[in-house]
Amino acid sequence: TFQLRDEGFMELNKLSKKSVKRLVDYFLSSQPEKHNNLKDFFEKHRVENYVRSEAVDICSNNELCRSVLEELNILPVVSEFLGLSESEISMHAVIDALFKINGERNLRHGYDDALEFHRDIDSFRFVKAFSYLVDIEKGFGEHEVCIRSHKSLPLKLRPIKRYKYSTLKENLPHFELKSIFGKAGYSWIEDTTSFHRGTIPKMGDRLMLSLSFNDKKTADSIFDAGYYPLSKFKSNS
Numbered sequence: 001t002f003q004l005r006d007e008g009f010m011e012l013n014k015l016s017k018k019s020v021k022r023l024v025d026y027f028l029s030s031q032p033e034k035h036n037n038l039k040d041f042f043e044k045h046r047v048e049n050y051v052r053s054e055a056v057d058i059c060s061n062n063e064l065c066r067s068v069l070e071e072l073n074i075l076p077v078v079s080e081f082l083g084l085s086e087s088e089i090s091m092h093a094v095i096d097a098l099f100k101i102n103g104e105r106n107l108r109h110g111y112d113d114a115l116e117f118h119r120d121i122d123s124f125r126f127v128k129a130f131s132y133l134v135d136i137e138k139g140f141g142e143h144e145v146c147i148r149s150h151k152s153l154p155l156k157l158r159p160i161k162r163y164k165y166s167t168l169k170e171n172l173p174h175f176e177l178k179s180i181f182g183k184a185g186y187s188w189i190e191d192t193t194s195f196h197r198g199t200i201p202k203m204g205d206r207l208m209l210s211l212s213f214n215d216k217k218t219a220d221s222i223f224d225a226g227y228y229p230l231s232k233f234k235s236n237s
Contacts, residue, residue, distance in 0.1 A: 008194035015185035055094035098141035116162035139203030
């Protein structure tokens with residue numbers, strides 16, 4: 001976990017095409033209306049002019065979550081990084097989409113869709129992992145993270161709020177922005193106390209799996225739903 005601690009970012013194993021398909025199929029099957037495929041989903045929802053979709057919780061599918069965790073081989077990394085045993089960690093897992101829209105953008109409940117730079121403060125100890133479920137090139141809503149921004153934080157940037165690119169570039173001692181691209185299945189783990197954001201898609205759409213790992217002790221008192229002990233996803237064999 002040295003790279004994760006140092007940079008705030010580290011690549012993980014890629015998800016297989018089979019796993020990506022299973023996650024995409026589960027996401028589509030969880031929609032209120034039927035969609036023939038992912039392209040159909042994107043086209044039908046694009047006209048609503050919301051950039052971010054409603055998230056689909058995948059934790060109700062124990063077998064799918066278990067398979068993803070094993071394929072990413074992520075639990076030893078999370079446990080070492082957080083300094084906690086698996087029994088002390090809870091997980092939250094969702095899939096959501098970013099749409100390339102054609103008209104004026106609508107905001108759902110006034111929320112900015114996390115598309116401005118920010119830092120997460122989710123619980124006392126936490127870390128997040130992400131997997132692209134479609135191919136992501138520049139302009140497809142790529143995720144961006146400011147490398148090492150969790151380690152050197154000027155007083156001006158400590159308030160928890162949204163920040164502009166120009167503000168970070170001017171005030172971070174070592175500004176290094178990493179834009180993350182990759183084929184479907186590309187996965188990474190991130191210390192999201194670093195500045196990060198999703199970007200507004202200009203060229204194509206994004207579908208992404210997000211996994212949140214929190215210390216169970218404080219997460220249980222903060223979150224009332226959607227966070228589950230890792231034991232829920234352990235194999236019975």
